[in-house]
Amino acid sequence: MSNAGLSSIDARVMASMLRAGLADAAVYSDGVSPVNCSVMIERDTQIIGESGQVVGQKTSVVFLRAEVPKPKQRATVTVTANGEQWTLESKFFEDESISQWILNRG
Amino acid sequence: MASSDPVTWQLALVIQAQLQTVLSASGFYTDIGTTVVVEDVQTSSDDSIPDFLPVVVHVDKTQRTTDPTANKRQRSVEFIIGAGVRANLDNAMLLAHQIIADIEKVMDRQAPYAPINVRSAKLLSCEIIKRPEGMNAIVVQCTGTANYLPS
Numbered sequence: 001m002s003n004a005g006l007s008s009i010d011a012r013v014m015a016s017m018l019r020a021g022l023a024d025a026a027v028y029s030d031g032v033s034p035v036n037c038s039v040m041i042e043r044d045t046q047i048i049g050e051s052g053q054v055v056g057q058k059t060s061v062v063f064l065r066a067e068v069p070k071p072k073q074r075a076t077v078t079v080t081a082n083g084e085q086w087t088l089e090s091k092f093f094e095d096e097s098i099s100q101w102i103l104n105r106g
Numbered sequence: 107m108a109s110s111d112p113v114t115w116q117l118a119l120v121i122q123a124q125l126q127t128v129l130s131a132s133g134f135y136t137d138i139g140t141t142v143v144v145e146d147v148q149t150s151s152d153d154s155i156p157d158f159l160p161v162v163v164h165v166d167k168t169q170r171t172t173d174p175t176a177n178k179r180q181r182s183v184e185f186i187i188g189a190g191v192r193a194n195l196d197n198a199m200l201l202a203h204q205i206i207a208d209i210e211k212v213m214d215r216q217a218p219y220a221p222i223n224v225r226s227a228k229l230l231s232c233e234i235i236k237r238p239e240g241m242n243a244i245v246v247q248c249t250g251t252a253n254y255l256p257s
Contacts, residue, residue: 046238047148049245054159054190056151056241074195089195090239102240104195 003096007066010097014038014064028068030075037067039077041103059086059103071099113254114183116222118144118165121185124217125161128208135204138189151192151243159190159243171253185227185250193237193244202234205246213250227252 017023018038026039040062048054063071071088078085086103093100109116128139141160149159164186171180187209191201213229232248 046241048235048238048241048243049188049190050186050247053148054151054241054243054245055148056238056243058238058240060240087195092239104240105242 006095006097007064010064011066014040025080027078027080028063028071028075029078030072035068036080037063037077039063039079041079057103057105059105060092061086061088061101061103063099063101065094065097065099068099071101077103113223113257114165114168117183117185117219117224117227117252117254118163120217120219120222120224121163121165121187121213121227124212124215125163125187125209128212134208134211136191136201136208138191138205138208149190151190151241157192159192161187161189163187173253176253177255179255180225180253181256182251182253185252187248187250188245189248190243190245192242194242198237198244199234202244202246206232206234206248209246209248213248219252223255223257225253 014023017040023038023040026037028035028037042060044058045055046058061077073088075088076085086105088101089104090102092102122142122144125142126139128134128136130137137158138161140158143160144163147160147162166184166186168181168183171182189205191205193201209232210229219227229248229250232246235245235247237244
């Protein structure tokens with residue numbers, strides 16, 4: 001499948017998710033100029049420690065690379081609707097069309 | 107602490123009291139002494155809680171002492187101190203090192219072990235638990251040992 005084909009499919013999926021309320025409008029910022037984008041945020045939890053366990057977030061975000069071509073570690077993403085802000089911690093998936101990152105809210 | 111409580115429980119309470127003195131106002135790096143508990147606890151690292159998560163003291167495993175010169179009744183006990191703190195990408199390791207320094211410092215101090223028949227309580231090791239990606243907290247776990255005479 002060509003890059004253009006894959007990007008087109010993902011863009012349509014993202015648009016559908018936005019209409020369904022399952023994706024969000026957001027602003028990506030890595031210190032250059034902020035970029036308006038659409039994101040899918042997936043929330044989970046994870047546990048650290050044996051005694052005195054701490055339950056923390058495990059949250060990831062999907063960017064369309066047509067909107068944010070090269071997301072960078074330590075950049076921020078802010079959900080427009082509620083101002084929720086995250087820092088990009090580590091990339092765990094990327095192809096020609098999308099880039100998926102683990103977020104940190106520390 | 108009631109003197110009728112088991113020695114091992116009294117030991118947990120002495121360690122708890124010792125750790126409660128770890129406050130930045132008293133010359134420590136951190137304020138992990140703010141909340142020190144001896145019962146199991148699971149805490150969320152979300153925004154609604156303070157920066158310093160509860161410190162947990164567990165007195166874990168007891169066994170007959172292996173020291174041939176010791177009193178035949180003497181037993182040894184292992185204790186675990188788990189301390190967590192909210193952290194981000196830029197300060198997680200620094201905070202972990204500060205917690206270790208504070209725990210080592212306070213556990214080096216004299217504590218009222220003698221009245222509860224505990225001898226030679228000492229910290230053996232501290233470990234920074236690997237932080238899972240995305241986790242906005244860092245946890246340190248320290249282990250120690252003490253000898254005691256059962257009541």
